[in-house]
Amino acid sequence: MTSVLIVGAGPTGLTLACDLARRGIAVRIIEKTPEFPRSSRAKGPNPRSLEVLEDLGVVDEVMASGSGPLVMRKYRGGRPIADTDPHEGSGPTPDAPYDQGRLIPQWRLEEILRDRLAGYGVSVELGTELTQLTQEDTGVVATIADGRRIEARYLVGCDGGHSAVRTLLGVPFAGRTSEEQVMVCGDVELDGLDRGIWHQWFDEDGAVMLCPIPGTRSGWWFQAGPERDDEGRVVEPSRESFQRLFDRHARMPGLRLTDATLMSTYRVNERMVDRYRVGRVFLAGDAAHVHSVAGGLGMNTGIQDAFNLGWKLALVLTGRAGPGLLDSYEEERLPVAAWTLDITSERQRAVLEAIKEPGGGLDVVATPETTTLGLGYRWSSLSREGDARDGRLRAGDRAPDAPCCDAATGAPTRLFEVFAGPHFTLLGFGPGTAAALRETVAKHGDVVRAYSVDAGPEGLLDDRGHARSAYGTAEDSLVLIRPDDYVGLTAPADGTRAVLDYLDGLGR
Secondary structure (H helix, E strand, O other): OEEEEEEOOOHHHHHHHHHHHHOOOOEEEEOOOOOOOOOOOOOOOOHHHHHHHHHOOOHHHHHHHOEOOOEEEEEEOOEEEEEEOOOOOOOOEOOEOOOOOOEOOHHHHHHHHHHHHHOOOOOEEOOOOEEEEEEOOOOEEEEEOOOOEEEEEEEEEOOOOOOHHHHHHOOOOEEEEEEEEEEEEEEEEEOOOOOOEEEEEEEOOEEEEEEEOOOOOOEEEEEEOOOEOOOOOEOOOOHHHHHHHHHHHHOOOOOOEEEEEEEEEEEEEEEEOOOOEEOOEEEOHHHOEEOOOOOOOHHHHHHHHHHHHHHHHHHHHOOOOOHHHHHHHHHHHHHHHHHHHHHHHHHHHHHHHHOOOOOOOHHHHOOHHHHOOOOOOOOOOOOEEOOOOOOOOOOOOEOOOOEEEEOOOOOEEEHHHHHOOOOEEEEEEOHHHHHHHHHHHHHHOOOEEEEEEOOOOOOEEOOOOHHHHHHOOOOOEEEEEOOOOEEEEEEEOOOHHHHHHHHHOOOO
């Protein structure tokens, strides 16, 4: 029996598999398709997902394989109207090293995650389709299309909007499908356009958008309002229909689409489940929520679902937490899914309004909310405030980064480097926290790493004050960071009991 069976090997399933495997959890990941898709689909991770990928140890490859957001050139009647850089003036800060997302085709991101997973001795099992599942007191039995059975203690459905896991569980997928908001999409080959630009032709009778796919010589993401026949029905996408749409709006008769693949007709779906867990089975990513592409939150929400669930499953499976900890996955991520549907719907409306005027375009979706750096879990039962803090940071918030240095050697380091890995991190700001750090490590050193900050010749030195500023710690105090890099607990310097009670009581 494996510990966790993951169904679906997209970014959500691969993130979860990597997180579990690095924690020493026996994991299998199955995928019904016979070969890995070469789909570019999602355009890449947002700033919060880049932080997750850094923690998993793959962000350097992602950054090298992708590109930063591009200038968006808006056209009207085939003529360029405006160039807009939605990130102009922004830049990394001490507490947020990634101020922009990264453009990278989904197949390349999946490739990077599969390589990381292979380093833990785990590979995706292709051509393995789930057809049935049953639950028992101690585990789940998954039946595969060829009749094989896989036994696991837990199963996670990361198998997309048409999730077999969700269907087999009988979990409703309530919401709506818009028949009016329709788009045709695909990957095309085209030479002759400036590849440093995201081209957007918006006319009163339709639109075409072309964004260069990083890592390719002439590949582009193609999105457009569809052709319709004489009766108003959407014309099935094809290279020829894409060419006609391009000719109509771009008005560049010398440019030809030499290939078109992965073509599809997209209708805005806004749907979500009413639960993330049924017994020993969980849902994550598009299996739990789908929504407008505006804001680029689909893949990112799935990656962040997986990062929330991974450490909880691992602690329960290794006996370091009670099974009640798993209830917090739904408690924390279900409200995030609802928020995601709301913000993407609102951003979709903003785009449709913006493109009515010359110069309007997709840049209106680039808001601070869509970075998801501001999302947290202040409402969660895992968020405990133990001191009267006058800083902006509270339990449940994302734990900020900050440049520091090793107090003993002077070597530069960052808080994110301290947090990275499958452990809690206890920061003790000031010398008054020494006893709490020592006692926590003595009891929970297998799951907690403790660091003093500005407390003597060992630990971390906040030499420029960025850590204290980010964490709002004018006085000596304790901050416990969860394995998914959110603040779990704040406490005064002598709050040893609060820290130990938190760790002792996880899920119990």
